[in-house]
Amino acid sequence: MAGLKIEGITHDWGARRALDTVTLAVEPGRFCALLGPNGAGKSTLFGLLTRLFVPQSGRIEVAGHDLAREPRAALTQMGVVFQSSTLDLDLTVRRNLLYFAALHGLSGKDAEHRAMAALERLGMAERAGERAGALNGGHRRRMEIARALIHRPKVLLLDEPTVGLDAASRAAIVSHVHDLATDGLTVLWATHLVDEVHADDRLAILHRGRILADGEAGVIGGDNLSTRFLSMTKEAA
């Protein structure tokens, strides 16, 4: 499978178990929401998926590449939007994108072309010359998504990308990333907000380091995903 595969990941921080045999497989072109309350282990899982640190046991496969054995091939296929902003606020939007493109081996006209195409795609082409620090929160997030797509990855990881955004910006970004999945991108979207999950999305509920449910959101949530999510995480507490 060329999407994202997480098999039996366990990770401890000292005596505390952050992830307990987490297994999840997201097929290509699917939007998968990783829903969990604060402290569920989402950020630890993202740290492992992006190889900031390695799991104590288990295995991760990105677009068919084992992250432990072929880290560079796996990272090439991966676009990431981190929870905290990773922009250089002193540099222009265009410079930020070109810097990232170069880290992925893109330079010259190809990088310029891709950067502009990515900005146009997100409706931000006219802001290319602005300092990133001058953008509002919603535009910064859009820019980070555009940047994560420059090298045309097959898998896009987003760690609570709507934190701190107003309702309109949040809805727009959720909708846009759903469209990206429709176009063939595999998306893993970590969130603690149930209204970001569509009924036909793949849904995995993570709580206290364990997957409590994995399936189609409409099936897991029934009539009211919010109520179901609260009761599940309360039951498990």
Next chain:
Amino acid sequence: MSVDAVSIAPPETERLPRARPFVALVAILQREALRFLGQKGRLVAALVRPLVWLFVFAAGFRAALGLSITPPYQTYVTYEIYIVPGLTGMILLFNGMQSSLSLVYDREMGSMRLLLTAPLPRWWLLFCRLLAGSLISILQAYAFLAIAWLYGIRFPWIGYVTALPALALAALMLGALGLLLSSLIRQLENFAGVMNFVIFPMFFLSSALYPLWKMAEASPFLRDLCAANPFTHAVELIRFALYAKGNLLAFGVTTGAFVLFAAAAVWGYDPARGFTARKA
């Protein structure tokens, strides 16, 4: 927000870009240079400290300190002349630590994460950051030497050329130390500890402000500590290079310390072992 869905995923036949180490290196150097140029006050701040030492401290101590003829000097020198290589080293030391501070800041702010998820060997990414920081250090050191020249403290012309490799090695060594410290410091607030426990002892327990024979008169033990301090050797390397002379011991110790600090920093940033594996 008007966003039109367009095809994102590459066709199966399209080749993904391959990460190119030198493209990344140029980008990282460019980013640091742009950031440096964008922060106008940074150069001024970097130069104020050694210039205060030169114009005030050295002037005050000129009368108090008599310096005998020791290599590389062939005649008596004024205290200002003696202190300039040490103050040049001070710029490299502080800038190396500033790089470490900015790495900790970058990690907290996230841009370090972006760098470390690039599909390149981690040691290469760290080396690129180290090189970028060192280049900024060297530029600052030459700016200081230019002001000293205007002030009347001049070295042989060839010395300004032969100093370049010495400045580069010293900057890399001190930058590698900063890199290592950044892998050990958990939070930005802990940086004050670095000032107290690393920068000040390294600077004062060195030959930057006084020759080692002078220190030996006060305390042989302190002199031994100074002799074991890699910063002493970095300063001596620069001092000799400014007179187009080599100092094998200084070169050996500075190179050895660079290799040691750089290897430990790579270990510290290893995803399976070092600091990053202990912190979410």
